[in-house]
Amino acid sequence: MKSFKEKSFQSITYITSLFTIVILMGIIYSLFREGLPLFKTVSVKEFLFTQNWYPTHSEPEFGAWALIAGSFYVTLGALLIGVPLGLGSAIFVSEVASPKLKEIAKPVIELLAGIPSVVYGLFGMAFLAPLIRQWFNLNTGLNVFSASVILGVMIVPIIASMSEDALSNVPKSIREAALALGSTKVECIFRAVIPSAKSGIIGSILLGFGRAIGETMVVLMVAGGSAQIPKGIFSSVRPMTSTIAAEMGETVMGDLHYQSLFALAMVLFIITFVTNLITELVFLKRSFR
């Protein structure tokens, strides 16, 4: 009887994990099945590297370059803001804060991760964008800059929490070695502890990148939405994610526009897949050492 229980438990976990993989495969399959036919009409080169996105014109054009660039601009902006903030908090919590303060600071930073993205979007639309419009005297506050700020804050907890773990896991013996050689506390942190936690820190940044480039609601609400190559940080843009979310409702199943949105999703999928792969490799390398 006991062995039956054991066996059924094992097979249940086996089936559930198999189910997850099947679903994943199914998503990937449908993505490519719906997206790839676009390239019978539009060349890959035209899709990726021209920038006229007029899917609903009588002579439609499907140049996604502006959307891809839009995604990269806001993601890069988010990293420029999120990485220093996240790493700074991680270093503070792991190396500087007293044990008591650490107990408070860490969960508070992680709390940021629990806020739904639509709330971030609302905040950006209602408070941040008007402020930025006023400060910089712009026509609209919905632009690359605002979206980057909000996305940057969103990825802070990811970077801070993972980097903090990496820093805290650096063995005491490394710190002792550095201090015994005459390092000041700051030298010890920057020349011994951080280099020892490098792979974990890089992993956290890649994860933050994946989160930022895949985020939809915030950019839909705050990035402005015009499909153009941004001319500066105050241009309004339309990243791939918000394009898909905004336009999917207008398409007819199976038409070129529909296919082009799936093709965009393919591009996104490939980007996040590759970053995840790199993250895995970075961690794999560490665990083998």
Place this chain on the structure above:
Amino acid sequence: MVNTRISTSGLNLWFGKNHVLQDVNLSVHEKKVTAMIGPSGCGKSTLLRCFNRMNDLIPETRIEGTIMLGEQDIYAPKADVTRIRAKVGMVFQKPNPFPKSIFNNVAYGLVIQGKYSKCDLHGRVEESLKAAWLWDEVKDRLHSSAMSLSGGQQQRLCIARALANSPEVLLLDEPTSALDPQSTAKIEELCLELKKSVSILIVTHNIAQAGRISDYTAFMYLGQMVEFGKTDQVFTVPNDKRTEEYLTGVFG
């Protein structure tokens, strides 16, 4: 006439309410090997860590008495802790190289002091690796990771890293307890070579090791310095009964 490199007088140390070192008086002679032996928890590692102020890192440490490093009182209020630590090299129980290249490990202390040109740096790293008897084994792969070395090589790398700072004193905290017999023998021989240029203080659990390499031996028991003298003397005609009992294995 032997010169004194480190001397303590009336040294008391508490961790919280725990009186770990009780009225310790010790003189470490220049260019000699001084071994500190005693059962676990007798305070010998704590005493060793007083000499480069590593105990500062432990909260609620209180210290009384003076420790002189040459002419300098290292617990004076104005003492520069990082300067003292640069002058006093330390090697730990477990080899703890940085996850950097062999070269960068040895260069670490020199780089943070920032007073070496790139050219001098190379010379100094080579010198230190030679002094730690590691040069011939690593000269062709200075830029590969220190993690690729064996345990014994890593420990000699740690010694080279400490020597690069040209320390006046080298503190060794059970440096061979994590190593195989061959690596241990090599490090013991190395100590005998190094004492030509630097004063060495070694904490060890291995009584035979103390006998083999040290000129002076200090026996500690329950936070007190029970006996200190020339190694021959301590090992053959100890003054204190406890020393004799420890050396003959009655306890320990």
